[in-house]
């Protein structure tokens with residue numbers, strides 16, 4: 672499947688290592704992660720040379736192209752919230768994962784959109800297990 676992986680950049684990079692594990696897991700499962708570069712430790716350096724307009728147009732196109740959007744929402748981020756809303760408005764499946772105990776916006780937690788799923792995880796093994804279950808279920812229903 673074509674996957675849009677959404678994670679905080681400007682919002683903060685404290686969770687970068689878990690972003691990387693999630694992307695590596697999805698790629699290893701044979702998925703195309705359109706935004707795999709967002710999980711890299713040096714993303715700020717790489718994206719510095721791309722204008723805001725180019726980033727916006729590129730990312731909106733990738734949301735349009737994806738089959739599913741996976742978001743890591745432990746760290747609040749304007750961009751991630753925007754991308755989630757874009758995908759939901761297109762009725763695409765969206766999974767928002769966050770570390771248990773982190774404060775997540777009520778605009779995510781209170782959202783009853785039928786294609787939105789939420790998952791609070793304990794550790795990397797836990798979130799990777801959920802990713803596996805979620806993506807397999809989507810593949811079966813496709």
Ligand SMILES: O=c1[nH]c(=O)n([C@H]2C[C@H](O)[C@@H](COP(=O)(O)O)O2)cc1CO
Pocket residue numbers: 676677678679680681682683709718719726730747748749750751754
């Ligand atoms: O340089 C960038 N490149 C980029 O693709 N984004 C997109 C993808 C991420 O899922 C999301 C992160 O938003 P934010 O920067 O507000 O945390 O926005 C965001 C930035 C920086 O705002």
